[in-house]
Amino acid sequence: MKCIILAAGYATRLYPLTKNKAKPLLEVAGKPILNHIIEKVEKVDIIDEVYIVTNEKFTPSFQDWSANYQGDKEIIVVNDHTTTNDNRLGAIADIQYVLEQHKIDEDTMILAGDNLFDFELVDFVHFFQEVNADSITTHELDDTDEMKRTGIAEVNEDGLVISFEEKPKKPKSNLAVPPFYLYKAETLSLFKQYLAAGNNPDAPGNFIPWLIQQKQVYAFRFKGLRYDIGTIESYNKVQELF
Known part of the structure; x- marks a missing residue:
């Protein structure tokens, strides 16, 4: 299994914090957000390579980070060669860029590089292997405003996703879908x-x-929370929590 971490955004809503620093490299509780994520990835034995897709501006920062990485996964930093928020490819185009450039043909985990979460990726992989199908993650939300700011899925009694809407005006369920996926x-x-x-x-x-x-x-x-770091307020809140 391969893992792709999405880290090619410019995080303009977090300026000035992210003007010269990639959001996944911002520190939470004394270490970069990326370290928190990689520690969870490391527990998944079948993942052998982790691709961090980023942009021209932040490629050197991620290369420095990977040079100091002490874990047992092979880290490959992928430069999508975009230079500004205006010419960015977008996350799905970045996924395709990595798949194409590195000829990936194995089951693949895809994670956003700016979300922290309580659950274990090992459990997610076990679920994926049991259902033997593409899988997303969901957790319950009780705040309607929060529901309108994330992806919302409807799921039947067998666990099958029957509808999905990104940032819905009228959420059809309370099941939020964070950006953590497993694809066959x-x-x-x-x-x-x-x-x-x-x-x-x-x-x-x-x-x-x-x-x-x-x-x-x-x-x-999954039970527990996930923390989407998109604004200065959310970053400060996560700092306090951690």
Whole structure:
């Protein structure tokens, strides 16, 4: 299994903190957000390579980070060669860029580089292996305003995703979908198909409503919280919590 960590954004909402520092490299509780994520990835034995996709501006920072990495996974920093927020590829186009450049043809975990979470990725992988199908993560939210700011899924009693909407005005359920996904090897070619059809290349959740029209996708429901660091306020809140 491979792992792709999405880290190619410019995090303009966090300026000035991220003007010269990539958001995943901001520190929370004394270490970069990326370290918190990698510690969870390290527990998944079947992942042998981790691809961190970033932009031209922050490639040297991630290369420095990987040079100091002490873990047992091979880290590959991928430069998508974008230079500003205006010419960024978007997360889904970045995924396709990594798949194409590195000819990935194995089951793949995809994680946002700016979210912290309580659950273990090992449990997510076990679920994925049991259902033997593409899988997303979900957790319950009780705040309607929060629901409107994230992806929301409807799931049937078998755990099958029956609908998905990114940032819905009227959420159909309280199941939030953070940007943590597991895709079967045979699904990877669909990213190219999705983009070729002119679909939105940005937020990785946009792929899900399209994908559930093509094949079955299951939802792994986790307990605990996840923390999306998108604004100065959310960053300060996470600092306090951790």
